Amino acid sequence: MNLTCLSMEWGDDSLHLTFRVPLCRPFSVFLASVHSLEIACWIRRQTEFLRPLWTRQPYDFIAPRDLQNDQNFPPVDLDEDYGCFDRTLVAYSASFDVDTSNIRYTIDDGPGEDAPGFRLLPPAGAPRQRYSPLELIAVMRTLRYNESFRSISFAGVSLDALQGVRELPGYVDTDLLRTRDGDPVHVPGQEHLSLLSQEIRALALQSRWLRRLDFAYTSGRIPTADSESRDPGCGIPEALFPVCRREMTSVDWIVLTGIRLGDSDLDYLVDAASQRGSHLRALEVGHCGLSVHDLDLLLSTTVAQGATLEALNIAGVQGRLNPELLRQYLGHFTHIRTLDLSRIARLSGTEPLLSAETLFHWRLEELALSRTALNRESVDALATYLASDRSSDLRVLRLDQCGLTGQDVALFLHSMARADGPRRLHLHVNENRLDLGCTFLCDAIAQNKAPTHLSMRMIDFKTEAQFRDLVEALRVNRTVTHLDIAKASLPADAGPETCRSLQQMFEENETLEDLDISGESAHLDVARFGIGLNLALTGLKRNRTLQVLRVEHQKLGLQGASTLSTVLEENRSLRAVHCENNDLNLQSFTVLVNGLQRNRTLLSLSGMEGDRARSLDKVRREVEGVKRDGTQGPSSVSSSATSAIRRSLQVAMTGGSSGKHATTGSRLTKPSAHSTGPLRRSGPSAPAHLAAAETPPFLHHDVEVILHALTQKWDAEGARLQRYLFRNYHLAHGG
Incomplete structure (x- = not known):
């Protein structure tokens, strides 16, 4: 895998082999054998076996003409999943002397136009925080030429180990000089790219099927603020956008969320966005440190992508946006499916951030407005949109920390309800003032107006009666299948009447499949239900629908473990129980495992490593x-x-x-x-x-x-x- 040159001449028994590990100097081996031809053929077969998808092997094969005949080397059988991905990764890891077991990844083979998708996970082992340069290179070169994947994600994995690192002078990756089809690539400055930029550009150039690259939160660098020198950028926009604007790659969805972009990064992005031929499907620059001026420049040029843009993420822009100007820009993008306007400050005024007419232009699937204050006009506009058929494709609505009241959320529930059945939508209204107008919210839930997925974390109930009303509403509700009310705060531990209501809810609810009632035990904030929760959990013995239960940070102790144990002995619907961080000692854990002995349906129960x-x-x-x-x-x-x-x-x-x-x-x-x-x-x-x-x-x-x-x-x-x-x-x- 480190071979860079194999040289031999006709009639000569000698072989000259040159090897080089990335970032290291080459070394040569001279061999002589009467079987030199057979050895050369064997080496080529093995390199093609280990890299079966590479249309051009990354070494010079200098041999007699008869030996270079491709008919002597039939194609390798792809008898392993995803183009023999594991085989190539193990080979690269061995050649770079890295431990393959440290490299973790998942493959999402679900439905979707950008599936299957490869996702690199953080390295194995708690002490390790980052991959080494050679580990990252091994992964990226394994992915190069592999057309099994439509999307590749490095989200949440630091790539800083390669940022700013450059190869030794005189060594150029030939895959940067031509596309997979052999067309030459001439991009100014390509000979000076960092190793990170080289590997990313090679990924984009050597796959005709790769559509999406996700680099969210992969770089922790902070752009330089020196007025005398220009920030060189993080290297990712420099690698991708020049080949996008030249139509040399099929990559059209690039996620840069969470990366602080410098001036050079923004220049590459604006240059590509201004060219209609880039055919960009997404502009995801949320939390990238952009100012209102930067955003104005970027959106004004991205108008050229109006016919193809499907996703827009400008969350966390610094400064106050003009809602009218924002709506003018958004009006050019008629095919938006995902819109993220989270954590945005706006100029004062009575007009809505997004009018109902603006929302009617799209067939949105996901809308995020979290941590963006919504005035009355914005709430009314959103409710009007939810009541219309134009919102029928909406699957996720994020409204966390928007200053909403329980009455506002109740208005949304009534607006989104449909007569033909529950609305299949995930509504996030975490950390809002739902205790204000809680009666309206509970009534809407009891009347089956709520969608199938509802997240209401960190509700600060002012009275226990408010929480009890919510529990009673959930007891009779027949639309919510996934509910998250974790970190709910009560004035004191739940009383006997409330715990009995919770017990009855567990016994009588016939639709909940996933429930999170976890608490919180932070230093300055404690949110849990108290010892009465043990009685409430006994209601699960008669429950026949709940499959996933999360009850963390509730200080269950031995008594709670005994309760859960008896529940497991009788319940046959639960498939997963998450009960970490509940002050469980060895005796409690033993009791819990004893309950599982008689349960034949539970598939997941944590090992309580923290406890x-x-x-x-x-x-x-x-x-x-x-x-x-x-x-x-x-x-x-x-x-x-x-x-x-x-x-x-x-x-x-x-x-x-x-x-x-x-x-x-x-x-x-x-x-x-x-x-x-x-x-x-x-x-x-x-x-x-x-x-x-x-x-x-x-x-x-x-x-x-x-x-x-x-x-x-x-x-x-x-x-x-x-x-x-x-x-x-x-x-x-x-x-």
């Missing part, structure tokens, strides 16, 4: 505290601290389960007098010593030994959990 880490850390601190006090004499050890440690060790040595859960599933057994485990005591009276508060024997143990025993028990329960989930997976798939 595990906090539980072990708590044990460490308690043991060290008791040991520290014990050095002053047995009388100084508090009975409460001793009891806490005794319970922790009881869990490690005996399982800590009680009741019926102690008789099912795994039992953590107590070591015998002949045990050789790390907690073995001398003599058969060790359990009696554990019960004694006067001179607890664990004071003589090393803290790490105790934690090791607890860790082993956690691992055992985690393995048992995976066995049950694996069993259920096979049952669900006919195993």
